[in-house]
Amino acid sequence: MLLLIIAVLIHYNLFDLAESHNFSYPSFDSASCADGSNLICWGSVSSGNGSLQITPHQSQQPKDTNEVGRVLYRNPVLAWPSSFSTTFTIKITSNSxxxxxxxxxxxxxxxxxxxxxxxxxxxxxLDPSTEGGVVHQLAVELDTYKNPREIDGNHMAIVTTSMERPVAVRSLSDIGINIHSGRNIRIKIEYDGWEKLLQIHAAYAGDCLVEFLSQKIILQDTVPQEVFVGFTGSTGHLPEVHHVLDWNFTMYELPKVSLSAGVGKTKGRKVWEIAAPIIVTFSVAVMVLVAAALKRRMLKHEKRDDMEKLTKNAANGPRYFTYKQLSRATRNFRKENLLGTGGFGSVYKGVLSDADFSNSVAVKKVNATSNQGEREFLAEICTIGRLRHKNLVQLHGWCHDRKQLLLVYEYMPNGSLDRYIGKDFLDWNTRYKILSGLASVLLYLHEECGSPVVHRDVKPNNVMLDSDFNAHLGDFGLARILQNNVCVTTMVAGTIGYLAPEVSFTGRATLESDVYSFGMVVIELVCGRRSKAMMEEFSLVDHVWNSLEKGLLISSVDQMLGGKFDKEQARRSLMVGLACLHPDQMLRPTMRKVVQVFLNPDEPLMDLPESRPTEVCLSLPSSSPSTTLTDTGSIAPHYACFLQDLPDEMTMKTDS
Incomplete structure (x- = not known):
């Protein structure tokens, strides 16, 4: 197992670990284009009401007037050697x-x-004076008007030096999108700096993204090494409004060797990617077999030297510690240093005698008896190693020694959130900051970190608080990465009370089940008490719903606050919590919507039914004309609803 971990880490560091630059705009307000902001807005661009308007509204466009707008992120980004990924939502409208x-x-x-x-x-x-190669830039165009020599007025094109001769073009009608529909359209653009491949995905917002256009492009032959990213838009004699509703951008710097990879060398690189971990694994195995013949003390020194060399090459990655180092840091894992115990092991406070770690750390000692222990350990190394967010618990290092798995995290002096709910006082501003930070990091995991990550165990015990009571989400032992919208899980995991009801039937953790767990944390933190089981009479959720139905929602807020809280923020927070706890996973809000509600007091709230819904509705695979729940947990038809409020049994009705 140790060889596998080392091979994965070395392969990971050879190809994927690098400096990154990212920014995110869940929405836009009037300050987005203000002087001194991170956006430079030229021409007809304006911001407000949740969007960037690249061209003005028809009522603001003089008749027969050509409009041009351009908005750019203020700081340049590295175009090569690098890979980048950007997603954004647009809407194009016209009243003609x-x-x-x-x-x-x-x-x-x-x-x-x-x-x-x-x-x-x-x-x-471009314009007539720059058409043909004067300007060095790359654009992905969404064209709404058919000009001569164009395929239609509903296409996307990759443009470099000429509008008339794009590098690639395809009609959006091929994937059922009408750019004139006025609907929100989600677009994802990715560039692989190794393969020199630009890929574009598109779909109506809320639908699964579809691969739309793919083109080989050598960026070092196309644009300067540093570029400014953003959006452009224009009108002619016909009015049209171009909106950007949200925008995420991430760039990963690559080693210089990547510049010679890609075109003409893809096959060789793929062979190397496959061969590298095999070669490394074989080499390490030989080293271990040879070292096994040496004395134990010599083996320890050689192992430590090997690991230190490995981690020095892993820039920004988690470093390797010896068991002796961590044992000394935690005073031999003394009971007095124990911070807490969870399902996957115990956590100890430690102090490392290391110039790189002047502050305290938290050392998680993973249960050696857990059948899943090594699997979760490897998942945490590979997953957390590539995640960077201010509201994530930072993983500093790891150890696999003496048949023990250990993880070294940044130390959170204020412990976990569960020690405060109903037990210790937190003022309202601190509670609201915690909820906003937790929502922000879940949005990052679900939509902004590349492949979506499902946490699977969002609860107060896993929300850590730093010295300023900022929330940090931790414990990724249960995390699984979603690839291409397919959820890969091996076991039902989570905590009763925070586990979405559909997970008990399907065994699948999803983005929506994370939203459900977040909703329970919201309700508990605002109300100042822990919830009982969902099926139990007088549960906390029942209490909040009853207060809402009576028009007394604010009465649910924690009495320890003594009325000293922002009533509108509290009301909106409770409404968000109830919406996230909807038993039908398809009716829960996304974390992007939740973040927008927390950030913007004018953001419309989610619609809630007049009384608490009680049906758990599932989307199920169709394998039989009848509906059965088998001993193995397989469920038959398309859609099933379970009445949630029966304590002894669940009544199921289906809709095929």
């Missing part, structure tokens, strides 16, 4: 049957405005 001309996502060579005559079909990218 004919409109134009379109908008684009752009990698610009400078942070200046669009060329002076880039209105109309030039979409703010």
């Amino acid at each position: 049957t004919a409109s134009g001309d379109g908008m684009s996502f752009i990698l610009a060579q400078d942070n200046g405005p669009s060329p002076p005559e880039s209105y109309g079909s030039f979409v703010g990218i």
Whole structure:
């Protein structure tokens, strides 16, 4: 198992670990385009009411006037050697049957405005004076008007030096999208700096993204090493409004060797990617077999030297510690240093005599008797090692020695949130900050860190508090990565009371089940007491629903606050909590919607039914005309609903 961990870590560090740069805009307000903000807004661009308007509303557009807008992130990003990923939601509207001309996502060579005559079909990218290669940039164009030599007025194109001769083009009609529909459209653009491959995915917001366009592009031959990223848009004689509703961008710096990879060398690199971990594993195995013949003391020194060399090469990655180092740091894992015990082991406070760690750390000693222990250990190393967010507990290092698995985290002096709910006082501003931070990190895990990550055990025990009472989400022993919208799990995990009801039937943890768990944390923190089981009479959720039905929702707020809290924030927080706890997973809000509610007091709340819903509704695979729940846990048809409020049994009705 140790060889597997070492091989995975070395392979991971050879190819994926690098400096990254990312930013996120869940929505936009009037300050987004203000002087001194992180966005530079040129031409007709304005911000407010949750969106960037690249071109103005029809009522603000003078008749027969060409409009051009360009908005760029203020700081340049590395175009090569790097890989990047960006997702954004757009909406294009017009009050006439004919409109134009379109908008684009752009990698610009400078942070200046669009060329002076880039209105109309030039979409703010080029103009007659720059058409043909004067400007070094890359744009993904969304074209809404059919010009001569264009396939239609509903297509996307990859543009570098010429609007008339795009690098690649395809009609959005091929995947059932009408850009003129006025609906929100989600777009994901990824560039693989190793493969020199630009990939575009698109879908209506709420639908699964569909691969739309793929094109080999060598960025070092196309754009400067540093570029400014953003959006452009334009109109001609026809009105059209271009909205950007949200935007996430992540760039990963690659080693210089990647510049010579890609075109013409893809096959060789793939062979190396497959061979590298095998070679490394074999080499380490030989080293271990040879070292096994040496004295125990010599083996320990050699192992420590090998691990230190490995971790020095893993820039920004978790480092390796010896068992002796961690035992000394925790005073031989004394009971006095015990911070807490969970399902996967005990956590101890430690102090490392290391120049890199002047502060205390928390050392998790994973249960050696757990059948899943090594699997969770490897998941934490590989998953947390690539995640970076201010509200995540930072993993500093790891150890696999003496048949023990140990993880070294940053120390949180204020412990976990569960020690405060109903037991110790937290003022309202602190509670609201904790909820906002927890929502922000779940949004990052679900939508902004590459492949979606399901935490699977969101609860107060796993929400740690630093010295300023900022929330940090920890314990990724249960995390699983979703690839291409497919949930990969091996066991039902979570904590009763925070576990979404459908998980008990399907055995699948999803993004929606994380939302449910978050909703329970919201209710508990605002009300100041822990919940009972969902099926139990007079549960906390029942209490809050009863208060809502009587028009006395604020009466549910923790009495320890003595009325000293923002009543509107408390009301909106409780409404968010109830919406997240909806038994039908399809009716729960996304974490993006939750973050928008917490950040923007004018953001509309989710619709709630007049009384507490009691049906647990599931989407199930179709394998039989009848509905059965078998001993093995397989469930038959398309859709099933279970009455939630029966204490001794659950009544099921189906809808095929």
